[in-house]
Amino acid sequence: MIQFLIDGLINGAIIALGAVGLSISYNVMRFANFAQGEVMAVGAYISLAFVAMMGLGIGRIGPVSFGWPLLVSMMFSILITAIVVLVTDQLVFRMLREKESSRITFIIVAFGLSLIARNVITLIAGGDQQFLSFYIPRAVEVFEGVKIVPDDMLILLITVVCVIGLHTFLNQTLMGKKMRSVAENPSLARVIGINVDHVIKGSWVLGASLAAISGTLHAHITQLDPEMGFELILSMFAALIVGGVSSLYGAVLGGLLIGISEALAVAVGWSSYRGAVSFLILILVLVLRPEGILGEKERDA
Amino acid sequence: MLEFLSFPVFFLIICSFYAISCLGLNIQYGFTGLFNVGVAGFFAIGAYTSAILSGPKYPDTLIGGFELPILVAWLAALVTSAIIGLLVGLITLRLREDFLAISTFGIAITIQLVALNLESFTRGPNGLYGLPKPLSGWSEDPAVDNILFLMICFVILLALYLSLERIYKSPWGRVLRSIREDEFAAESMGKDVFSYRLQAFVLGCAIMGLSGAMYANFMRFISPQDFMPIFTIQVYVMLIAGGKGNNLGAILGALMIWGLWSASDSLIALLVTPDFQTQAAAMRLVVIGLVLILMLLYRPAGILPEKKNVSFLKD
Numbered sequence: 001m002i003q004f005l006i007d008g009l010i011n012g013a014i015i016a017l018g019a020v021g022l023s024i025s026y027n028v029m030r031f032a033n034f035a036q037g038e039v040m041a042v043g044a045y046i047s048l049a050f051v052a053m054m055g056l057g058i059g060r061i062g063p064v065s066f067g068w069p070l071l072v073s074m075m076f077s078i079l080i081t082a083i084v085v086l087v088t089d090q091l092v093f094r095m096l097r098e099k100e101s102s103r104i105t106f107i108i109v110a111f112g113l114s115l116i117a118r119n120v121i122t123l124i125a126g127g128d129q130q131f132l133s134f135y136i137p138r139a140v141e142v143f144e145g146v147k148i149v150p151d152d153m154l155i156l157l158i159t160v161v162c163v164i165g166l167h168t169f170l171n172q173t174l175m176g177k178k179m180r181s182v183a184e185n186p187s188l189a190r191v192i193g194i195n196v197d198h199v200i201k202g203s204w205v206l207g208a209s210l211a212a213i214s215g216t217l218h219a220h221i222t223q224l225d226p227e228m229g230f231e232l233i234l235s236m237f238a239a240l241i242v243g244g245v246s247s248l249y250g251a252v253l254g255g256l257l258i259g260i261s262e263a264l265a266v267a268v269g270w271s272s273y274r275g276a277v278s279f280l281i282l283i284l285v286l287v288l289r290p291e292g293i294l295g296e297k298e299r300d301a
Numbered sequence: 302m303l304e305f306l307s308f309p310v311f312f313l314i315i316c317s318f319y320a321i322s323c324l325g326l327n328i329q330y331g332f333t334g335l336f337n338v339g340v341a342g343f344f345a346i347g348a349y350t351s352a353i354l355s356g357p358k359y360p361d362t363l364i365g366g367f368e369l370p371i372l373v374a375w376l377a378a379l380v381t382s383a384i385i386g387l388l389v390g391l392i393t394l395r396l397r398e399d400f401l402a403i404s405t406f407g408i409a410i411t412i413q414l415v416a417l418n419l420e421s422f423t424r425g426p427n428g429l430y431g432l433p434k435p436l437s438g439w440s441e442d443p444a445v446d447n448i449l450f451l452m453i454c455f456v457i458l459l460a461l462y463l464s465l466e467r468i469y470k471s472p473w474g475r476v477l478r479s480i481r482e483d484e485f486a487a488e489s490m491g492k493d494v495f496s497y498r499l500q501a502f503v504l505g506c507a508i509m510g511l512s513g514a515m516y517a518n519f520m521r522f523i524s525p526q527d528f529m530p531i532f533t534i535q536v537y538v539m540l541i542a543g544g545k546g547n548n549l550g551a552i553l554g555a556l557m558i559w560g561l562w563s564a565s566d567s568l569i570a571l572l573v574t575p576d577f578q579t580q581a582a583a584m585r586l587v588v589i590g591l592v593l594i595l596m597l598l599y600r601p602a603g604i605l606p607e608k609k610n611v612s613f614l615k616d
Contacts, residue, residue, distance in 0.1 A: 026399070032399035032402055032403055034406070092598070095598055096597075102334070103398060103399065104330075104334060104402075105601070107336055107399065107402050108541075108597060109597055111534065111537075112590045112591075112593040112594045115531075115534055115586055115587075115589070116586075116587050116591065116594075118586075119584070119587045119590070120583075120587060122579065122583040123583050123584065126579075234407050234410055237403045237407075238407070241400070241403065272414065272417070272418040273418060275410050275411070275414055276410070276411040276414050276415070278407075279404075279410065282404065282407055283392060286392050286393060286400065286404065287392055290395075
């Protein structure tokens, strides 16, 4: 009983991190970024490249199964993923913004980019599954019947740190406040002198960093393949909508909920329908409470 | 004697499945501005409905062996896709357009999972085989079968094209376009935006279902692999390259893009050694993605742009 809850939490933490990235682009740039899953995949593959360069075995951290190289690789991955995303924004999305394209055009372009990214990954790294580490979950029994894997705990910890960091960033820093005001009302933000273009770049960097972290963590406990992000995107969208698109914490809550529901589906033997579970929850929320659990009703449709 | 015709006939038949799906999408995306990411899903619903209703009895399925006439099966496919479209539309069309995109994306994935796992209906990855083909068995030569099937495709395509042209120019079609251009203006003119969107969405889904049903009874075999998300992207590339909002453009786009796609198929088979087939296939998908994005960036109206008879079309 508690075991699947823990499995769900870990899965949910990764979905939540990705969904928070989605939430940022959804609120600041105002479109559903179908390529967010691929940003995660890109992040994971860049981590893989650095891990391969550095070697993995050295310097294990406490009871965790990996050493510093993975964390260092993740830092490089954040940097490079952010650059890749910024370049893509300059090449593609900036032009759409200048032309004041419709929201649908943004989504279709993101869809096209996700296709391109998946296949560029296949071209560079091959289509086969790869592994970031030789992760063997060595469980430690903490209570009677409840086993915990140190790596999983570290993933939860990283998620919590990211969310707290994000909270602080959005509430304490000038850039964070600017982001919130652009999310609230872009034209008003422009009027009071906020450089909306800067804020958009900032939110891409933020979203890409979160994606690189969640992609790397996801790759660590499962494996890498070019479709890894595509397989997660529906769960992330579901998390975003279930929690409430206008709320960052909603995305976290939604991610955990979706993660636990998927684990529950696996536990009762519906593992082959795992992908459909998040869709069912999504539809249920759209029917009962379209603004999501923590969301506010939208004022400007 | 008909040998030399067999490839072009086959090519044109596959083209017409895409063209019909494209026309269905044109009502949604081209006329009304609705973004449906589940084209493959509605195509699959039509295909499976027709396959289950017209197909033979399999030893390992719970339901099947109805062996209904193909026409009945196709009509049922149309209706089933329309009903699923209605359900999705009822839930999502009142909300922001992103929600429609996400929900239709979800339904396409769910339908794929159902096709793959609900083996008592769909035989899972093994697929449904031995489906009847309309007008077949008149001649010893299978090439004649295909030519007759192509005639069916032409008739349906022509009928659809003429009706959609009428619809486009009708008052109903004008309302759809006005919603696409400015939903608030349409609403302030007293039009029930939600209801019109729903009608357009359901009609489009029904047409996609019909093309799926035709596909099933032509190929005589379907499996979940036929309904991958790439199908949806292909149909979008066709519509955007051809000219969204323009029915002739939708058909032209299907012809062009499917032509390029099959030409690259032959080229890859001819030039690329087996070791690099995966890379070549990936390269082709990169190109199709680039075509989509470059069209949207530099020529969003497509090759045959829609006539600007209402107002200027943003984007």
